Amino acid sequence: MNISQEEAANALGEIEASRTAMRAVIRNHRGHLYLWLWGSIWIVNSLLNGWSSARFWNTTNWITLAGLLATAAIIVMQRRQVRSRLDRRFVAVCGTLLVFGYGVWPFVLGGIHSYTAAYAFGMLIWMQVYVVAGIWFDNYWLWIGLVVAALILAGFLLFPGAFWAFSLLGGATLLGTGFYVRLCWR
Amino acid sequence: MEFLDPAIHQPARLKIMAALCQLKPDERVDFSYLKDNLGLTDGNLGAHLSTLEGKGYIAVEKTFVARRPKTFVSVTPEGRQAFTSHVQALQAILAQK
Numbered sequence: 001m002n003i004s005q006e007e008a009a010n011a012l013g014e015i016e017a018s019r020t021a022m023r024a025v026i027r028n029h030r031g032h033l034y035l036w037l038w039g040s041i042w043i044v045n046s047l048l049n050g051w052s053s054a055r056f057w058n059t060t061n062w063i064t065l066a067g068l069l070a071t072a073a074i075i076v077m078q079r080r081q082v083r084s085r086l087d088r089r090f091v092a093v094c095g096t097l098l099v100f101g102y103g104v105w106p107f108v109l110g111g112i113h114s115y116t117a118a119y120a121f122g123m124l125i126w127m128q129v130y131v132v133a134g135i136w137f138d139n140y141w142l143w144i145g146l147v148v149a150a151l152i153l154a155g156f157l158l159f160p161g162a163f164w165a166f167s168l169l170g171g172a173t174l175l176g177t178g179f180y181v182r183l184c185w186r
Numbered sequence: 187m188e189f190l191d192p193a194i195h196q197p198a199r200l201k202i203m204a205a206l207c208q209l210k211p212d213e214r215v216d217f218s219y220l221k222d223n224l225g226l227t228d229g230n231l232g233a234h235l236s237t238l239e240g241k242g243y244i245a246v247e248k249t250f251v252a253r254r255p256k257t258f259v260s261v262t263p264e265g266r267q268a269f270t271s272h273v274q275a276l277q278a279i280l281a282q283k
Contacts, residue, residue, distance in 0.1 A: 081219045082209070083213065
């Protein structure tokens with residue numbers, strides 16, 4: 001088929017407009033919602049526990065539970081619009097990490113003997129999952145996992161008196177990356 | 187020499203292919219979401235998707251979500267290649283003096 005240069009230019013313009021619109025749709029289905037949710041939860045929990053960990057132990061657990069329910073709701077909502085194939089190997093790897101992290105290592109290490117250590121340990125396990133996600137999917141998860149793990153370790157090992165400030169920075173990293181993914185990614 | 191693909195060059199199908207090729211290879215988009223994004227009617231989009239599916243350029247998957255029928259659309263590797271070739275043909279025409 002033969003077309004004029006003007007028709008070709010119009011077609012390319014339509015293509016670019018469609019691509020731009022679809023990129024905006026895709027951007028709504030990246031991981032930014034999860035990062036905003038868990039970054040906020042992490043910041044709130046860090047502030048509460050930094051203030052008085054014994055007093056807010058139950059509260060932070062309820063906040064975390066609410067976060068898990070909200071995560072499930074986001075998953076259901078996003079899968080109604082844009083779906084990826086569920087990679088069962090990825091789920092199996094993450095499941096293995098969590099089982100070993102929460103079920104095996106505490107016994108091997110002889111237990112976790114302080115609330116701060118327990119909190120740091122739990123967050124490090126999740127950052128392992130983020131690293132795996134970054135290897136499997138988009139690499140911003142990898143960088144979040146590495147950076148936040150470094151912050152948690154630095155706070156726990158080097159600056160124990162300011163651990164909750166480092167934990168709050170970890171939550172802020174999630175939150176900030178969520179904005180980056182929403183506004184700038186792809 | 188690149189050739190224009192008549193199956194893709196129709197304006198609505200051009201927009202459909204351009205949109206679908208933005209997805210990752212393992213991603214697919216809901217029919218209603220695609221329809222709203224492209225500003226097409228159900229019948230219009232359905233007819234164009236049938237044409238593209240017949241050429242092997244897209245895959246249409248019908249499933250149920252919360253007991254409601256849902257249709258998801260994705261581009262095939264052949265469709266992605268055909269669209270890329272079509273875009274290159276358009277750019278070649280534009281580059282002619």
